[in-house]
Amino acid sequence: MGDLMKNKFLVCIDSDGCAIDSMTIKHKEAFGPAFIKVWDIDDSKKNTILDQWNNINLYSLMRGINRFQGFLAILTLHPELVDNEQLNVFAEWIETTKALSDESLREKYKQTGLEIMGKALEWSDLVNSKIEVLPLAQPFDGVMDTIELIKSKADIAVVSSANFSAIKDEWQKCGLFKLVDYFYSQADGTKSECINKLIGMGYERDKMIMVGDALGDYKAAENNQIWFFPILAAKESLSWIDLKHKYLHLFLVQQFNKEIQEDLLLNMKKNLS
Template sequence: MVDFNKYDVIIFDFDGVIVDSMKVRDNGFRAIFSDFNTDDVEKLVKYNRKNGGLSRFHKIKYFYEEILKSNIEDSLIKKYAEEFTEIMKSELIKLDYLIKDTVEFIKKNKDIKKLYIASGSENEELNYLCRELGIDHCFSAIYGSPRHKNDIVKSIIEDNKYDNSKVILIGDSINDYEAAKVNGIEFAGYNNISLKDLTNNYVDKFSMLMKCS
């Protein structure tokens, strides 16, 4: 059980923590790469599921360089990323994708903690989705890719001169864990039981926790 009373700042991942978006993201990659071999695309989908905290820019490049064993120009990465963004914007604005357990926790604590989002989702899209879902006002700031999550977390801490011991990151992937570890802050796993092997801080349900005070 995590004692959030020890922390003044809570950084949330977005996908898998605030929105249940994995299947939508998977289908987005299937859509933009529909002209490619299905087995190759499914390798990317598998990679996506294991690396939820990484950006689409990284994953598009990974698809070409590691799966297709081919080079890809930055302009083509941008083109695919823009196509992916349009799919996400049209689908993920649906309130059904919000993880109500997390959202209730956020709303109860938005006035007593500094809350942030640090996500692998594209920055403009991420802010658009949060506005459309009606949760943007809950956060001090919302940051996405192409900046790496490690750098986003570092900036949140350094720009605001936060005490590292008072900051915790909540995520559902190994990439989130690494972003916390490299920045010397606590990590809490959520929505991915394999993370219990990495940390004693695991949230089974936010609804089981008292409101922070």
């Protein structure tokens, strides 16, 4: 697949909450409410659990974790909802599965028949159906212009932990799909694994950068020894403007360095803590 390379530089971009303004509404209108329904949460606990879901997945350093990791995080806070042995099996699946996807979970449910696996699958299916009827998400201000500029100078890969059908729909309808060279989604493995696949195509690590809104995006970049640029939660448009007018140039002339990286990362952590 190395012959797909058009440029020596590659910019990897996360989708939900980074390029596309879809993350907040998905968590508040789909992920959280679906959890309440599937576990038949009592009204007295409903608001507490919804607040915990949103705080973990949107406003903490855990922002951007895979949906099943979020599912586990809430169940860990509420052990009364599930048998501890089943919770441990679910946690082990998260740690050992090759892909945190519906397909992998469905296979695990067939193997074990455990209630927690069935509930997680039911929840994930309900989340998908809720997302399908949400209003069409749009790119953050500044995204279109910046990605068009990137495309003129580098190859582009979307590297996301979201469902591919949702990513494809959002990127097609807003006109960004045609600008992307590669799409990697939930079923393709972790973000770290997906970046590693791109390195395997022949891109050099110092000519690759991951653009993301969560600490997990940074860790995926760090694991592969490539650069990282953060899109700050609630300051997304300003971040994209900064990328367009300053940091993209530094990356392309190879003056993006560890000191710049650390300053940007510190700002990201402060913004999420």
